[in-house]
Amino acid sequence: MPNGLRRFSLPFYLLTGVFSAGTLADVKVKIDLSEAEHHYAQVGISLPETKQKSIDLKLPTWRTGRYEILNLANGIREFSLADQKLQWHKIDKDTWRITGDLSDGVTVNYQVYANQLGFRTRHVDDSHAFIDASGVVMYTDETRDDKYIVQLKVPKKWRSVSGLKKGRNKHQFIAPDYDVLIDSPIETGINEFHQFEVDGRDYELVIWGKGNYDSKKMVADLKALVAQGSSIWSDYPFERYVFMVHATSGARGATEHLNSTIIQRSRFSFAERKDYLGFIGTAAHEFVHTWNVKQYRPEGLVPYNYQGENYSNLLWLSEGSTSYLQNQLLMRGDIMTAKEWLNNLAKRINGYLHKPGRESQTVAEASFDKWISEGGDYGRNHSVNIYSEGFLVSWVLDFDILSKTNLSQSYRNVHDILYKEYSIPKTFNDQDMLNILERVTGEDYQDWWQQNIDGYAKPDFDKLLSKAGLEINYGKGNKKKAWSGISTKPHANGLIITSVEKGSPAWQAGLTTDDIIIAIDGLRVADKDLKKRLKNFKPKQKIDVTFFRRDALNTKTVKLGETPAEQLKINAIKEASEQQKAFFKAWTGLELPRVSK
Known part of the structure; x- marks a missing residue:
């Protein structure tokens, strides 16, 4: 790929001046979020000098905490080199090989499309950016143990928060090596921010997005939560810890990190007690990970291989x-x-x-x-x-x-x-x-x-x-009700089967996923849930289920089984x-x- 085809102007990516305290061994990263509304991040990386004639610059193919190949390099475009005398070519889906005289170091520039909120890897919009370095910052095997200095360029009024050590300004962060960088995400943007102290350790809560949460209660319960680490472990592996919360319109989930966690929940799933227990339970889960996974990991997971699967039979x-x-x-x-x-x-x-x-x-x-x-x-x-x-x-x-x-x-x-x-x-x-x-x-x-x-x-x-x-x-009398083994959801033509329990009456009758149930015993299914319709039948009773499969009409007879009429309780x-x-x-x-x- 000819370097001349790359359109980035060099002055914007020159990293001198911003990083005046670095050494030759430091890796300097600048992330510009000026085009946040289009989900773009412009990244510049300055690598130290080397006597090697070539280096391989890589972006991980997965991120810590999610044991799944994500192919993160799919968002990288417009890769270029500041020194036009150097050459580069891509040797696999997430590796860029740079060749030439590297004795003066290497500065690379590229664009990242960051619109993967649910993956918790990278997301940029006009209100914030969530940056997990695994989806944004490249590394080389030779610089994996070097210090990384990350400078953000963000809109005014944005606040930047990370478990990383803070640098020379409020939008600069320092990691002692790439492994710490990749395990210490950055949240920057318009957000709500709280600080508190428990047993001499500092904690921060940063919330992006509006929702029905009560941040005062969140802080109070997080204080109670973090104090309980000593009920399991002999001490704490950190002095400062950050809880990052995204109140979103759909993304859900959470990921543990070395000195922080990111928790994503639908913006209106905080107020009710069951919803709030889901949130605080997730916070507790990720906090436990601060020890279990981030301090001790099974064989096969140390050190992380960011370019491929890391196998262990102890992930349970x-x-x-x-x-x-x-x-x-x-x-x-x-x-x-x-x-x-x-x-x-x-x-x-x-x-x-x-x-x-x-x-x-x-x-x-x-x-x-x-x-x-x-x-x-x-x-x-x-x-x-x-x-x-x-x-x-x-x-x-x-x-x-x-x-x-x-x-x-x-x-x-x-x-x-x-x-x-x-x-x-x-x-x-x-x-x-x-x-x-x-x-x-x-x-x-x-x-x-x-x-x-x-x-x-x-x-x-x-x-x-x-x-x-x-x-x-199972309640008084241990009563039974009819059971088919089918789970469904509404469909334009009836109820589409989403699962059939192996060995259940429906399984034995030959029903399967994606069958569209339209009638039972010759009468149209109008209910939104099959369970409601089955209340009209008794265990061991036979019913004729009419359904579409591959657009063809079918009917099968199901001999209903039985299951407790009430939910299991302890x-x-x-x-x-x-x-x-x-x-x-x-x-x-x-x-x-x-x-x-």
Whole structure:
């Protein structure tokens, strides 16, 4: 590609002057957001001198916290070199090779199209920019350990916030190396900003977007949350931490980072209690990651290979255990009640019981295959999830440790050992975990591991809950209702099937996803939900389901099964023993709820 075809003017990208305190080994980055309304960021990178005759400049193909190839280089255009005597060509989808006399260093310029809000990689508009360096800033293997100085050029009145060390002005940030840069996103724009201190550590909350949130309550609960880290770990790995919140019109999700987190929620999903628990639960999840993943990671994830998949069969511990431990912080911080916790646990148990994939894939296999995991109907029927099933095996393991140590040790102790003895650059593997478990309990965990991690876990929920004075309840009389195994959503012509549970009545009858149900027993389906229509039938009753498949009309007979008429609930038993009460307290930090008369 001829350099002459690149249209950027050099003076705009000259990085001298802005970075007066740097050394020759520093990598200097300028990100200009003058065309924010078009989602453009103009990037200039100055690399130090080298005796090499060529260097490979790369953009990661994935970002930390999301084990999925994202092909981030798809937003890079107009790549050019400041020195016209140098040459460059692209050697693969995310690598630019620069050749020539590099003894004076190299300055490169390129444009980034930043409109990936939901991916949490890069998003620029006229109100803000969210910059995860993995989708914006290139690196070389030779400069990965060098200091990176990032200077932003932003509209007036924009505020820039990051977990990175601040530079010589309010829009400059410094990272000791590329790995820290890539794990410390920057939020800049028109935003709401709060600062607070807990136990001598500084915290910041920055909120972009309007919504029905109560920022004062958010700050109060975040204060209570962050104080609970000591209930699991022996100390904190940071002096300053930033909570970034996006109140959006659709993007949802969150990502952990080294010294911060980004949380995205629909702008009107904060006010109701269930919605707020979703937010503060996510904040707790990402905060747990500050230790679990950001301080200690399984073998295969250290160091990160940004250009390809990083495999581990212990991702269930990195993610599922984090989901489990987040509630420990919420309960011990008096943010989540025991009743709310049990409602959450009941939903998880019910989801597990209706996931046939638990008999097709182990959590170890799901961890290794996370890079190619499928969701939706296939995922439920043939796979498990490192988050949900990882949560459940973490719970089973916690109860086993509590039982074997007479409540003196728990899964929390295991994670503190991982933090104290296996922090990066060290890693841990299955055998290390087995050694830690034997050390904590005095017993061999080979069989347990083979059954629950490398095998298909089959938790006895009744037995587990009984230890803590709890029981599963489906309401008075344990009534049953008709069940088909079908999930649907409205369609212009009826109800389109979104999933069919493997082994269910509908599965056995031959119904599948994307079939469009138009009638049952010859009468048109007018309801928005099939469950409402099924209330007219009884278990074991046969119904004729008429549907379109590939635009052709079909009819199949389904013999309905049965399922509990009421949702699964977890309640305290009426006369719990002192031992059961003590178990519940050791588990949650809370008193066992009283049974209402």
